Amino acid sequence: MSSYNFEPPSDSVRINWQLGDAVAELRKRRSKWRSDQQRANELNGRELPSPTVVRESIAKVIQALFPMRLGPADLREESEDFYVGYTLDVAFNSLFEQARLELDYAARRGIGESCPKRQRDCAERIIKGFAMALPDIRARLDDDIVAAYRGDPAARSVDEVLLCYPGVEAIIHHRLAHYFYSEGLMMLARIISEQAHSATGIDIHPGATIGRSFFIDHGTGVVIGETAIIGDNVRIYQAVTLGAKRFPEAEDGHLEKGQPRHPIVEDDVVIYAGATILGRVTIGKGAVVGGNVWLTRGVPAGCNVSQASTANGKPIQQSPLL
Template identity: 60%
Template sequence: MATGLSPSALGVPGVVAELRAARERWRTSQHRLQEVGGRELPAREALAEVVGQLRGALFPMRLGPPDLRQEHEDEYIAATLHTALGALLEQVRLELRHQARTRDSGETEADSQARALALVRAFGSSLPTLRQLLDSDVLAAFQGDPAARSVDEVLLCYPGIHAMIHHRIAHRLHMLGTPLLARIVAELAHGETGIDIHPGARIGAGFFIDHGTGVVIGETAEIGRNVRLYQAVTLGAKRFETDEAGHIQKGGARHPVLEDDVVIYAGATVLGRVTIGRGSTIGGNVWLTHSVPPGSRINQAQHTGAGPGAEAT
C-alpha cells in the first residue's frame, strides 16, 4: 500500500461499520426493501453516455465522430441508435421497476419489461420531431445574436443550445413517464452550462437562451414560440402551498406562462402563475409578480431608493 499502513491502522473497518449502520437507518426510515443483486436506480454515468450518443445521432456531422463521412451518416445513426436505445431501455427498466416497488402497484416483471420497451420505442420515434425543434432553436440563436457567425458555431459552442438538446430529450422522457431519468438528463446539462431547466417545462419552437449562465426555468413554466431569455433570468414560483403539517404540496401550476415572441433581459425574475403577453419585453433586473398584456414594455422602477430588483410598475 502507498501509505504503508493497514486498513485497521487507518480506522477503515470502523468507518465501514458506521456507514453500514447509516445506510440501514436510512433504508428503514424510507421503508426501503433489502435489495439483492445489482443497482436499483438509473445510473447518471450511463445516461450521460446515452445522451452523448443521441446528440451524435441527431447531429451526426457536427456532434458525431470526427472521422464520420457524409455518405456513411445513415449507417452511423443506425448503429448509434441501436446502442443508445438499448442502453436507455435498461435505465428505463430500472426506473419502472423502482416505481412499481415504491407505489406497490402490483405490476409484474413482465409488465414492466413490456412497458419499458414500448416507452423506448415511443421515445425513439420522437427523435425526428426533436431534431426539427432543435433546428428551430439553432436558427433562433443564429438570427438573434449578432455575434454568431454561422449556425455551426451556434450548435458547437452555445451553452443555450447544449442545454436545449438535453431539455428536448429530458422533456420527452418526462412526458413518457420516467421523471427520474428526465431529471438526471436535465441536471447533466445544468452542471455543464449553469442553465437549470426542469424537464417538465413546456417550451415552444425557436427558443433562444443568450449567454445562459444562471437561467432557471421551473417545472410548470409554459413558453411559447420564438421566446428569448438572457442570462440570470428566473421563471420561478412565488409561493408554495403547504398541507396541515406544513409540508410543501407537490404539483400545481405555479410558474409563469410566456406567450409567443416574448423577450426577457438579464437578471429579470418572473414569479408565480402569471402570463406575459405576446410580444412583451421585460427589462433587466425587473422583479415581476403580476401578469402583463400583450405588447407590454416593462422596465425596472425608477425612483429614489429603488435598488436592483425593484418591482416593475
Template identity: 50%
Template sequence: MAYTDHPHDIASTIAELRAARTAWRREANGRHTVARFPSQADIAHVVDDLVAALFPGRLGEYAGPAHGEDAFVEVRLHRALSGLQRQIESEFAYWQEEAILSFDVSQAAMIVGLFAAELGPIRTLVDDDVRAAFLGDPAARSADEILICYPGIVAILYHRIAHALYGLGAPIVARIISELANNRTGIDIHPGATIGRRFFIDHGTGVVIGETAIIGDRVQLYQHVTLGARSPLGVTDVSARERLARHPIVEDDVVIYAGATILGRVTIGQGATIGGNVWLLEDVPPGGVVAQPTAVILADAAADHLHETLRGRGA
C-alpha cells in the same frame, strides 16, 4: 506517508457509515434498492449517442462519406435506444417497490419505441432553436458555431430529449438528463417545462425554468433568469391549482433580460419585454414593458418606446 500509516482508524469510519445507511433505510421503511436506480453515467453515454445520431457531423464527429452517414446513425441510435431501455427498466424496477400493480415488462420497450418516433421532430425543433440563436445574437458567425459552442443550445437540446421522455412516463431518466445539462451549462430546465419553437437562451448561466412553466414561440432569455414558484410546498397551504400550475406562462415573442425573477402562475403577455433584475409577481399585458429602477409596468406609447430601446441594446 502512505495511507496505511495514517493514525486514523478506518474501521470506525466504516462502522459510522454503516450506521448512517441503516438509519436512513429504517426511516425510509427499507424501500428502494440502489442497484435498481438508473445510472447517471450510463445515461450520459445514452445522451452522447443520441446527440451523435441527431447531429452526426457536427456533434457526432462523423467524418466519412455522405453515403455512410446513415450507417453511422444506425449504430449510434441502436446503442442509445438499447441503453435507454435498460435505464427505463431500472426506473420501473425502482418504482415497483411502491406500486400497487406490477409494471408490464414490455412497457420500457414501448416507451423507447415511442421516443424513437420523436427524434425526427426533436431534430427539427433544435434546428429552429439554432436559427433563433443566429438571428438573436449578432456575435454568432455560423450555425455550426452555435450548435457546438453555445451553452443555451446544449441545454435546450438536452431538454427536448428529456421532455419527450418525461411525457412518455420515464421521469427519473428525464430528470437525470436535465441534470447532465445543468452540470455542463449551468442552465437548470425541469424536463416537465413546456417550451415552444425558436427558443434562445443567450449566455445562459444561472437560468432556472420550473416544472410547470409554459413558454411560447420565439422567446429569448438572458443569463440568471428565473421562472420559478412562489412558495415551497409544505411551507404554506396551497390549492390544487397552485400545486399543479406553479410557474409562469410566457407567451410568444417575449424577451426577458438578465437577472429577472418571475414567480408564480403569472402570465407574461405576447411581445412583452422584461428588463434586467426585475422581481415580478404579477401579470404583464401583451406588449408591456417592466423595467428597473421603478419596476413599473408600462403600456401603450411609453411601453412601445422602451420596448424598442431595450431590444436595441441586446447582445
C-alpha cells in the same frame, strides 16, 4: 459486464489505512438509511437508474442527432446512416434498462404496474416512442439553433451556435428530457436535465413546456420551473428566473406537488438579464421585460416593462401591469 481490478499497481506505495472501522460504520449507516426508508427487505442489486449510464447514452443520442458536427471526427457522409443506426441501437438498449429500473423502483413503491413483464413492456414502448419522436425533436432543435443564430449578432454561423453555445446545449438536453418526463419517467428526465445544468449553469426543469425557436443568450443562472409554459420565438438572457411565488402545503404539512405555479410566457417575448418573474402570471405576446425587473403580476401583450426609478429614488411603475 464491467470488471474491476482492485489490485494497486506493482510500483505503488502500500499504506495500511486501517479501514475496518470506517467500512463497518458505513455499513451501519447504509443499514439505518435502508431501514428508515423501508428498503431493508428489498432484493440485492441496483434499484435506480445510473447517472453515468444515462449520461453516456444521451451523449450518444445527441451525437446521432447531429452526426457530422457532434459525432466522431473521422465520420464520413457515406457511413453516416450506419453510424446513426448503430449509435442509437447502443443508446436505446442502455436507456431501456434504465427505464425498466425506474419503473421497477416505482412499482415497489406502489406507483404504476407491479408486474415485471408489464414494466418491461412499458419500458420498451417508451424507448420505441422515443425513437419515433427523434425526427420531430431534431426539427425543433433546428429551429432553436436558427433562432440563436438570428438572435445573436456575434454568431458567425449556425454551426458555431451548435458547437459552442451553452443555451443550445441546455435546450438539446431539455427537449430530450421532456420526452421522458411526459412519459412518466421523472427520475430519468431529471438526470438528463441536471447533466445540462451542471455543464451550462442553466437550470430547466424537464417538465417545463417550451415552444419552437427558443433562445437563451449567454445563459448562466437561468432558472425555468417545472410548470412554466413558454411560447414560440421567445428569447431570454442570463440570470432570468421563471419561478414560483409561493409553495402551498397539503393537509399533512408537505408541499403540494404538480400545482401550476410558474409563469406563462406567450409568443415573441423578450426577457432581459436578471429579470425575475414569479407565480402563475402571464407575460403577454410580444412583451419586453427589461433587465433586473421583479414581477409577480402579469404583463399585457406588447407591453414594455423596465426597472422603475425617479430622481428622488422613489419607485414608479413605468408600464401598466395586469
